[in-house]
Amino acid sequence: MTDITDGAQAGAEPIIRIEAVDKWFGHFQVLTDINLQVRAGERIVVCGPSGSGKSTLIRCINRLETVQKGRIVVDGIDLTAGGRNVDSVRQEVGMVFQQFNLFPHLTILQNCMLAPMRSRRLSRQDAEAIAMKYLTRVRIPEQAQKYPSQLSGGQQQRVAIARALCMTPKIMLFDEPTSALDPEMVKEVLDTMIGLADDGMTMLCVTHEMGFARSVADRVIFMADGRIVEQAPPQQFFSHPQHEITRNFLGQIL
Numbered sequence: 001m002t003d004i005t006d007g008a009q010a011g012a013e014p015i016i017r018i019e020a021v022d023k024w025f026g027h028f029q030v031l032t033d034i035n036l037q038v039r040a041g042e043r044i045v046v047c048g049p050s051g052s053g054k055s056t057l058i059r060c061i062n063r064l065e066t067v068q069k070g071r072i073v074v075d076g077i078d079l080t081a082g083g084r085n086v087d088s089v090r091q092e093v094g095m096v097f098q099q100f101n102l103f104p105h106l107t108i109l110q111n112c113m114l115a116p117m118r119s120r121r122l123s124r125q126d127a128e129a130i131a132m133k134y135l136t137r138v139r140i141p142e143q144a145q146k147y148p149s150q151l152s153g154g155q156q157q158r159v160a161i162a163r164a165l166c167m168t169p170k171i172m173l174f175d176e177p178t179s180a181l182d183p184e185m186v187k188e189v190l191d192t193m194i195g196l197a198d199d200g201m202t203m204l205c206v207t208h209e210m211g212f213a214r215s216v217a218d219r220v221i222f223m224a225d226g227r228i229v230e231q232a233p234p235q236q237f238f239s240h241p242q243h244e245i246t247r248n249f250l251g252q253i254l
């Protein structure tokens, strides 16, 4: 390696570093000794039984949740140090939820313009330009003047992805983005995510779409009872799961 200033090079500081994280909800320990490093441009799929802590883990990465023990550093910002800039991490990390969470009283265009205007202080004109750019990218520019309720679930989820991209995040988190969709709409959302992956976006996706995991993921992480039980490249993960609990899980969903 000749250019050590290039953050995307192998060996560089990971863009996400999670060390020995424990988290409780009251007396209930939801995460136990989580260790995870993600390099810029990596695509991670997180899977595991319901209640295993997948959503909680990725919500910790954009500080929708805080942790009681351990360390989380995202793009050089130590979320666990309690500094004043911790909330700025949300500008670097986009999130897409199972329930699209669009604002129902705003048009598609307004949904996409809101955060860039408020958080990035873009002018209306610049925010509109960037919104149209990403609505075009997810192939629904013609829906810009409609309201969320006028769109199909698949279209709404693509808007949610475009809205997140309008903040030009360095990392995208997806929490079961296709679980609430009718089956015929799953593919259009997965195709949008595959496009993002092809463009080199750093992605953490909680999903049970194992076809997506096989074709896109660099690593599959399996969680159970608040722990990372195993992680491996997809081919190895699916053909040689190491633990009984992983084999049982795969047996149920494949």
Ligand code: ADP
Residues within 6 Å of the ligand: 025, 028, 030, 048, 049, 050, 051, 052, 053, 054, 055, 056, 057
């Ligand atoms: P998953 O996404 O893998 O289904 P979650 O991270 O949503 O799991 O939840 C893990 C566990 O933590 C579950 O038992 C859930 O009931 C519990 N939990 C999640 N959020 C909260 C909360 N805000 N307060 C208390 N318990 C919670």
Ligand code: MG
Residues within 6 Å of the ligand: 054, 055, 056, 175
């Ligand atoms: Mg969840």
